[in-house]
Amino acid sequence: MIDNPYVPLLFFMTLGLLFAAGSVGAGQLIGPKKANAAKAMPYECGLQPSPKAEEGGRVPIKYYLTAMLFIIFDVESLFLFPFAVAFNQLGLFALVEMVLFVITVFVAYAYVWRRGGLNWD
Amino acid sequence: MNQEFTMVEINYWAIAPLLVVVAGALIGVLVEAFVARASRHNVQLGVGLVTYLAALVVLLAKSRTEHGLTMGGSVVIDGPSVFLMAVILCFALLSLLVMAERFGGPAADAFTPMGAATPGSDLERSAESAGWGTTEAVPLMMISVVGMMLFVSSGDLLTMFVALEVLSLPLYVLTGLARRRRLLSQEAALKYFLLGSFSSAFFLFGAALLYGYAGSVDIARIALAIGAASPVLDGLLLPGVALVLIGLLFKVGAVPFHAWTPDAYQGAPTPVTGFMAAATKIAAFGAILRLAYVGLSGNRWDWEPALIAIAALTMVIGAVMTVTQTDVKRLLAYSSIAHAGFILVAVMSFDVTGVSGAMFYLVCYGFTTIAAFALVTLVRHEGSEATDLSQWAGLGRRSPVVAGAFAICLLAFAGIPLTSGFTAKFAAFAPAISHGGAAGAWLVVIGVLASAVTAYVYFRIIVTMFFEEGAGDVVAITPSTLTTIAIAIGLVLTILLGVLPGPVLEAATQSAQFLR
Numbered sequence: 001m002i003d004n005p006y007v008p009l010l011f012f013m014t015l016g017l018l019f020a021a022g023s024v025g026a027g028q029l030i031g032p033k034k035a036n037a038a039k040a041m042p043y044e045c046g047l048q049p050s051p052k053a054e055e056g057g058r059v060p061i062k063y064y065l066t067a068m069l070f071i072i073f074d075v076e077s078l079f080l081f082p083f084a085v086a087f088n089q090l091g092l093f094a095l096v097e098m099v100l101f102v103i104t105v106f107v108a109y110a111y112v113w114r115r116g117g118l119n120w121d
Numbered sequence: 122m123n124q125e126f127t128m129v130e131i132n133y134w135a136i137a138p139l140l141v142v143v144a145g146a147l148i149g150v151l152v153e154a155f156v157a158r159a160s161r162h163n164v165q166l167g168v169g170l171v172t173y174l175a176a177l178v179v180l181l182a183k184s185r186t187e188h189g190l191t192m193g194g195s196v197v198i199d200g201p202s203v204f205l206m207a208v209i210l211c212f213a214l215l216s217l218l219v220m221a222e223r224f225g226g227p228a229a230d231a232f233t234p235m236g237a238a239t240p241g242s243d244l245e246r247s248a249e250s251a252g253w254g255t256t257e258a259v260p261l262m263m264i265s266v267v268g269m270m271l272f273v274s275s276g277d278l279l280t281m282f283v284a285l286e287v288l289s290l291p292l293y294v295l296t297g298l299a300r301r302r303r304l305l306s307q308e309a310a311l312k313y314f315l316l317g318s319f320s321s322a323f324f325l326f327g328a329a330l331l332y333g334y335a336g337s338v339d340i341a342r343i344a345l346a347i348g349a350a351s352p353v354l355d356g357l358l359l360p361g362v363a364l365v366l367i368g369l370l371f372k373v374g375a376v377p378f379h380a381w382t383p384d385a386y387q388g389a390p391t392p393v394t395g396f397m398a399a400a401t402k403i404a405a406f407g408a409i410l411r412l413a414y415v416g417l418s419g420n421r422w423d424w425e426p427a428l429i430a431i432a433a434l435t436m437v438i439g440a441v442m443t444v445t446q447t448d449v450k451r452l453l454a455y456s457s458i459a460h461a462g463f464i465l466v467a468v469m470s471f472d473v474t475g476v477s478g479a480m481f482y483l484v485c486y487g488f489t490t491i492a493a494f495a496l497v498t499l500v501r502h503e504g505s506e507a508t509d510l511s512q513w514a515g516l517g518r519r520s521p522v523v524a525g526a527f528a529i530c531l532l533a534f535a536g537i538p539l540t541s542g543f544t545a546k547f548a549a550f551a552p553a554i555s556h557g558g559a560a561g562a563w564l565v566v567i568g569v570l571a572s573a574v575t576a577y578v579y580f581r582i583i584v585t586m587f588f589e590e591g592a593g594d595v596v597a598i599t600p601s602t603l604t605t606i607a608i609a610i611g612l613v614l615t616i617l618l619g620v621l622p623g624p625v626l627e628a629a630t631q632s633a634q635f636l637r
Contacts, residue, residue: 108150110151111154115153115154
């Protein structure tokens with residue numbers, strides 16, 4: 001039974017569930033409870049999730065720009081990790097491929113930077 | 122657990138055309154970042170033209186003879202993939218010429234000055250008066266072309282899925298960039314995106330089921346697994362086939378997965394619509410052909426009836442809905458649905474002549490379509506496109522050249538002899554009669570009847586243009602040299618492929634054999 005390759009998966013699922021339930025439960029139990037208007041909002045910082053008509057009714061797009069920029073680097077690190085782990089076996093070819101990959105990522109980054117995606121206002 | 126890492130064989134000459142277009146797209150993005158706004162339009166046009174031409178030269182000079190599997194079997198270079206890649210590049214070249222049309226303004230006329238601005242806002246007006254334009258359209262299109270080229274040459278379902286996304290995502294953005302009728306354009310983009318991502322999910326789920334069945338995403342391995350039928354996993358096969366085919370049939374706009382087509386075609390900037398109709402269709406049919414002929418032909422008796430029904434439905438509903446349209450772009454969209462049905466007839470013959478017939482049809486239809494949509498961009502009422510059919514009344518008297526050219530396109534769509542439409546329909550229907558059995562013969566009968574229905578619509582437009590009196594304020598404006606070249610090439614090929622189909626038909630026949 002323990003030899004089944006899916007046992008670690010089960011273990012991680014259980015751990016994940018326990019962690020999620022545990023942190024919510026612990027927050028309920030031991031967190032201080034001082035309610036105010038800002039606390040009652042869905043997000044304590046960042047954008048208003050239900051914008052009012054007098055503000056134009058639009059969700060500001062700058063948060064999404066930051067999020068997308070984050071994803072660019074997220075994806076990059078996703079590929080850099082296995083590359084770094086297996087680097088010794090891969091040799092020069094993989095290094096060249098990785099440099100090419102990083103260059104393409106930085107092309108996207110350069111575009112965002114030059115077109116003002118990094119300016120908040 | 123310590124497995125030896127074996128590097129995949131990469132034949133760089135085989136994938137060089139793809140790499141050229143990727144490089145062009147990256148350069149295009151860098152141009153957006155570092156070149157001054159005023160000169161971007163010309164620079165991007167130059168980058169695009171050079172990229173497509175270079176890719177075409179590399180493809181025809183080197184990759185053509187590099188038949189085989191490369192990248193560990195995920196890219197297949199064979200007759201159909203080389204033929205379709207070359208045609209996609211030609212379509213991209215022509216569409217780029219139309220997309221770059223400025224009509225004397227500082228920026229491309231079809232695209233909004235600022236995609237991020239609220240329609241009708243001060244921001245948009247100031248961008249317009251500053252002469253800004255969405256030059257990003259050119260690199261976006263190049264990325265889409267990369268996806269299309271990979272789509273027709275992918276050897277496994279995962280590569281096919283990645284290619285599907287790479288070709289679709291830029292198209293969603295391009296759809297929302299029309300300069301006029303911004304809200305309609307944004308609505309079209311959102312609809313296209315939602316339904317498109319839905320169909321991608323269908324495809325991916327089907328690919329997962331087929332992986333469960335065959336133990337591999339390789340199209341060739343799936344064929345082997347079907348040949349060696351295992352009764353345990355048989356339950357995964359048909360749902361997998363159905364879901365994958367739904368994902369692909371969505372892209373060609375086959376009924377009942379066609380609902381996005383008229384909205385997306387109407388809302389998108391007209392040059393983009395032409396590109397979508399011609400190039401997306403050919404890419405999606407390339408993938409369908411490879412999957413149906415290489416991967417799933419082993420159990421085709423199980424899914425063939427469904428596809429026959431879809432082909433018949435596509436032709437009938439496409440043709441009938443064409444009759445009811447009052448907007449030129451919507452009408453051409455429904456006509457493209459009917460054409461997808463005609464091509465499906467060729468696909469259903471399951472013979473090598475069916476592959477060449479479908480490919481020849483796609484070539485003929487694509488060139489005519491790009492020319493037709495380019496002509497639609499010219500007919501204007503107070504500066505913006507007059508797409509309502511009633512506005513086209515009497516156009517034949519005021520602008521006989523444009524109306525005449527559009528009439529030639531319509532005759533080709535109708536399949537009149539001496540136009541490419543006739544030879545294409547012949548090439549598509551003949552294999553269905555000789556190899557498709559009774560179902561093939563019935564499909565051809567339905568196809569001919571549906572052609573007759575659509576022919577009525579096309580003749581009605583010709584009558585409207587030439588024999589009806591119309592308001593005098595709808596005129597055809599004079600395009601620049603580039604658009605004129607694109608329209609001329611489209612029209613010349615429309616007639617040439619109708620009179621002398623031999624060389625292209627021969628090329629299609631010679632490259633109709635899939636590498637298994």
